[in-house]
Amino acid sequence: MSEKSSSGRDISRRKVLQSAVSATSVSLIPLTSCTTPVSAPQKLLSREAWLILEAFTDRIIPADANGPGAVAAGVPYYIENSLASWNAEELEVLTTGLFALTSAARNRYDLDFQLLSDNNKDALLRDMEDGKIDAFENSAVIFSRLHRLTLEGMFSDPYYGGNQGYIGWDLIGYPGAVMSSTAQMQQMGGRLPPLHTSAYGSDYDGE
Amino acid sequence: MATNLAEIDVVVVGLGAAGGVAVLPLTRAGLNVVGLEAGTWMNPGRDYKADEIHNNVRSLVTTGNKVAGEIPTVRNSPTATAVQQTRHPMMNAVGGTSIHYHAQSWRLNPWDFKVRSATLERYGADYIPQDTTLEDWPVSYADMEPFYDNVEYEVGVSGKAGNIQGQINPEGNIFEGPRQRDYPMPPLRSCDFLDHMYEAGQSVGYHPYHGPAAINSRPYDGRPGCQYHGYCDRGGCHVRAKNSTDVSTIPKAQATGNLEIRDNANVRRINVDNAGKITGVTYSRDREEFFQTARAVLLGCYTYENIRTLLLSTSAYYPNGLGNNRGQVGKHYFGHWDIQGGTLVTALFPFDLNIWYGAIAQGVMVDDWADDNFDHSGLGFIGGASLHVYTEKHPIGAAAMGTFGKVNRRWGSQWKEFIKKNAGRTQTAYIQTNTFPYHHTWADLDPNVKDPYGVPVLRVTNGRKQNEPMAAAHAANKMEAWFRAAGASAIVNSGGGRGPALSTHAHGGTRMGTNPDTSVCDPWGFSFEAKNLGILGGSVMCTAGARNPTQTIQALAWRTAHHLVEEWDEITA
Numbered sequence: 001m002s003e004k005s006s007s008g009r010d011i012s013r014r015k016v017l018q019s020a021v022s023a024t025s026v027s028l029i030p031l032t033s034c035t036t037p038v039s040a041p042q043k044l045l046s047r048e049a050w051l052i053l054e055a056f057t058d059r060i061i062p063a064d065a066n067g068p069g070a071v072a073a074g075v076p077y078y079i080e081n082s083l084a085s086w087n088a089e090e091l092e093v094l095t096t097g098l099f100a101l102t103s104a105a106r107n108r109y110d111l112d113f114q115l116l117s118d119n120n121k122d123a124l125l126r127d128m129e130d131g132k133i134d135a136f137e138n139s140a141v142i143f144s145r146l147h148r149l150t151l152e153g154m155f156s157d158p159y160y161g162g163n164q165g166y167i168g169w170d171l172i173g174y175p176g177a178v179m180s181s182t183a184q185m186q187q188m189g190g191r192l193p194p195l196h197t198s199a200y201g202s203d204y205d206g207e
Numbered sequence: 208m209a210t211n212l213a214e215i216d217v218v219v220v221g222l223g224a225a226g227g228v229a230v231l232p233l234t235r236a237g238l239n240v241v242g243l244e245a246g247t248w249m250n251p252g253r254d255y256k257a258d259e260i261h262n263n264v265r266s267l268v269t270t271g272n273k274v275a276g277e278i279p280t281v282r283n284s285p286t287a288t289a290v291q292q293t294r295h296p297m298m299n300a301v302g303g304t305s306i307h308y309h310a311q312s313w314r315l316n317p318w319d320f321k322v323r324s325a326t327l328e329r330y331g332a333d334y335i336p337q338d339t340t341l342e343d344w345p346v347s348y349a350d351m352e353p354f355y356d357n358v359e360y361e362v363g364v365s366g367k368a369g370n371i372q373g374q375i376n377p378e379g380n381i382f383e384g385p386r387q388r389d390y391p392m393p394p395l396r397s398c399d400f401l402d403h404m405y406e407a408g409q410s411v412g413y414h415p416y417h418g419p420a421a422i423n424s425r426p427y428d429g430r431p432g433c434q435y436h437g438y439c440d441r442g443g444c445h446v447r448a449k450n451s452t453d454v455s456t457i458p459k460a461q462a463t464g465n466l467e468i469r470d471n472a473n474v475r476r477i478n479v480d481n482a483g484k485i486t487g488v489t490y491s492r493d494r495e496e497f498f499q500t501a502r503a504v505l506l507g508c509y510t511y512e513n514i515r516t517l518l519l520s521t522s523a524y525y526p527n528g529l530g531n532n533r534g535q536v537g538k539h540y541f542g543h544w545d546i547q548g549g550t551l552v553t554a555l556f557p558f559d560l561n562i563w564y565g566a567i568a569q570g571v572m573v574d575d576w577a578d579d580n581f582d583h584s585g586l587g588f589i590g591g592a593s594l595h596v597y598t599e600k601h602p603i604g605a606a607a608m609g610t611f612g613k614v615n616r617r618w619g620s621q622w623k624e625f626i627k628k629n630a631g632r633t634q635t636a637y638i639q640t641n642t643f644p645y646h647h648t649w650a651d652l653d654p655n656v657k658d659p660y661g662v663p664v665l666r667v668t669n670g671r672k673q674n675e676p677m678a679a680a681h682a683a684n685k686m687e688a689w690f691r692a693a694g695a696s697a698i699v700n701s702g703g704g705r706g707p708a709l710s711t712h713a714h715g716g717t718r719m720g721t722n723p724d725t726s727v728c729d730p731w732g733f734s735f736e737a738k739n740l741g742i743l744g745g746s747v748m749c750t751a752g753a754r755n756p757t758q759t760i761q762a763l764a765w766r767t768a769h770h771l772v773e774e775w776d777e778i779t780a
Contacts, residue, residue, distance in 0.1 A: 059618070059619065060618040060619070061618070061623055062619065062620055062623065064620045064623065065620075066620070066623050066627050067627075069623070086265055122619065125618075126616070129616070147617070147618060148607075150618075151603055151606055151607055152264060152603055154606065155259075155602040155603040155606045156258075156259060156260045156264075156602075156603060157258050157259070157260060159258070160260055168602065168606075171623070171626070171627050172602060172605055172626055172627060172630035172631060173559065173630065174563055174602040174605065174630075174631070175563065177257040177258065177436075177438075178257065178436050178437075178564065179257065179434060179436055179445065180434035180435070181434070181436055181437065181565070183396060183398060185561070185563075185564050186398035186399055186400070186561055186562065186564055186565060186598065187398070187399045187561060188399040188400060188403070188558060188559060188560060188561050189399075189558075189559075190559060191559055191631070192561055192563075199256050199257040199258040199261075200258075
């Protein structure tokens, strides 16, 4: 679209910040360059938060008959990298949200979120998305942001830590980043063969 | 205290799509020109990436450091408190927004310049929208033609003519005004999906054509042709095939030896003498303030900053802002997004489209339902919208597609199966509506919100439009029929739009006219009140065509600069 709406990601990001229960000082967060790729966890999130996040992304894009899901693609790494850099201002509110999710799991099932059955996780996530969890008032906003970050991690260039092995791009049939395309690469009649190429060269082949 | 700099001929404020073109005729005529630009040079190798996170999610090309602090506020009623927006269409860089725009490069059609009189003549006064401040432009298509031609050849535009001196060619747009010659380059490459849409358009009686683009379809002016890699949107061109002014007209102006570019220069005000004549421009750079004396000033920022700069440049002679002694600065503002925000028609096809690559300007266009290209009798509105289908699809955006009611939630295995099959099988048409000025829609300084310098930002007040949503909904239904003819299996048609919001196609606010009581600029784009001040940009436009405004902005900028050269003695006297 040539027209660019003034709505979009930043609006929802603002909502998420407005919904923060406690004020947070972003200066405490280690800021890395937003274009620095990080392929290993930075230990920004606690182990507890990491496990909840991993379980969350696993239910958004599960491994199933249609192929591997968000965890195999490294989506939690993408999210952690983002919260350590470009989206640092969301770190506090989103981790608070993850703990609120696991509190709801304990209230309802007496288990941490990541330990629930898939069916129970999904039931809780539906209520989270619909804003129907007691004492978790901003659950819909938190869900929306984590959902969005999960999609970003699954389908972004592997440079940023997600989409490892081009799992995300293979799922939807995006062949890969190229500097030039031919008419053949725009022909209809079936899926294009995967190229498995990153905008940042062969160092980011996702392996 | 500001450091005084020796007098030069012309200061051009802003080296984007408009100012970046105006410097060429000025410097070729031998005038000494200083270009003040709030941003700096972009470096294609370093700054432009085939990366959706970089361009679209994090906006790392489009987000300049100055504009981020001066985004206008918006409200939808004169009694509401306006809220500052978080995204904006402006960009600070040599080349400005022409770096990241889609480069669809149209002439307006003859009707656009005379909407009021043509409507009165064909349909009568009842068809003039209520509450509009619509006036005919003070220039006609014929007046503009030579300047459109200059832009097409000097900036570089690819396309196929539909009307050369009255000779109609159905390979081009049969509704366009007569042009003296064809484009300098053939249209961008077509592709399977576009060929398919082209045939479907013909099958329902439309007149599809491949749209024009300020992108090289073959090597031109020493730069290569488009590589169709699919990251044109919000990105710059990695091979300089997109003809942003930083690679086209600005280097040509520099080659004359008459252009000095001062980047990272924040213009604070335009200065005047006791008689209201422009004396120069005050700007800050590296925390130092400078006063550049000039014989004439051309203000060529984005629409919002053109209006704001005038309103902030108060003086004894202009207590309400420069050139605003009749209260017209900020009036007659309007944007495509006022209506377009919800005018979306999205189709799902039962086959892979393979439009990941390409460019948004690689498209097929239909003008049958735009402008006055069809009989509006009994329809209750004037104008319409162009229909555009195109390529370039990014993976995150593709996965975030709407689900056409086929799955309940956008997560889980069902959804995953849906996007696996369909993420490459959907496209949204681009529908641009003829849009007009109204009494209820204007821009002024926000009384509360300030930029990081403590200076008020602009405030946009929007009223509810009646005509444009009807025109958009009419066109959206025609788009739906086109998609169905192409074999779409599901369509979401959001109807007439919900807007309004800030716009990448912001128009008006310093409009041209023949009457100084209802316009800011004379028919040449110079202030009625300060005659050695010319204004460049969408802010001088009187109506919005059913198409992207940039080529018209550039042709007007050329024309205003040309007039300054021709009438130099009188204007600077």
